[in-house]
Amino acid sequence: MKIVPRKPPTPFLIAVLLLGSSTALAHPGHDVSGLSAGLLHPFNGFDHLLAMVAVGLWAAQNGGRKIWLLPAAFMLLMAVGAKCALIYPFLPLIESGIAASVLVLGIVIALSLKLSARLSIAITALFGFFHGYAHGLEMFGAVEPEAYALGFLATTAALHLAGIMTGIATRVRCMRLPQALGTVIAASGVWLLSAI
Ligand SMILES: [Zn+2]
Numbered sequence: 001m002k003i004v005p006r007k008p009p010t011p012f013l014i015a016v017l018l019l020g021s022s023t024a025l026a027h028p029g030h031d032v033s034g035l036s037a038g039l040l041h042p043f044n045g046f047d048h049l050l051a052m053v054a055v056g057l058w059a060a061q062n063g064g065r066k067i068w069l070l071p072a073a074f075m076l077l078m079a080v081g082a083k084c085a086l087i088y089p090f091l092p093l094i095e096s097g098i099a100a101s102v103l104v105l106g107i108v109i110a111l112s113l114k115l116s117a118r119l120s121i122a123i124t125a126l127f128g129f130f131h132g133y134a135h136g137l138e139m140f141g142a143v144e145p146e147a148y149a150l151g152f153l154a155t156t157a158a159l160h161l162a163g164i165m166t167g168i169a170t171r172v173r174c175m176r177l178p179q180a181l182g183t184v185i186a187a188s189g190v191w192l193l194s195a196i
Contacts, residue, residue, distance in 0.1 A: 056163020
């Protein structure tokens with residue numbers, strides 16, 4: 001039998017995954033084995049997906065150094081959060097923190113809010129920690145936890161990049177579009193909070 005290499009997710013596949021996702025929140029029990037499960041994990045629910053694209057959008061609105069500092073802070077603290085969950089898996093309100101991250105990121109994008117580098121990095125890093133901690137919790141019993149972690153980090157980077165590219169592409173002619181997207185993201189955050 002010929003082995004065909006897997007293609008990376010295309011926008012079409014992403015749309016299908018979004019439509020096929022029956023839950024708003026990514027964590028009610030799912031496959032955690034290996035790289036492909038990790039790669040697909042952020043598509044399991046809207047909560048990760050929206051927050052990760054939002055970080056990219058906000059970074060692009062801010063521009064300058066923050067365009068890479070914010071996504072880097074999110075990803076770094078996501079890795080730290082996952083590690084912390086494996087050591088101390090008892091922190092409460094993590095899903096609420098994730099839903100709140102969608103709401104707050106939506107609001108700052110809708111307002112095109114530009115805070116100091118330190119404050120915006122701190123906010124983004126805190127949210128990254130929540131997302132990573134939730135990933136870590138579900139990694140108990142994972143077959144290949146490192147490969148799974150690598151997978152979700154790679155998809156997170158791609159989603160940040162998608163947000164950044166959207167932010168940059170709309171900068172000249174339609175600056176209002178990211179703000180409109182921010183409003184939709186914030187509304188989704190309210191919905192996510194109500195779904196917990
Ligand atoms: Zn997760």
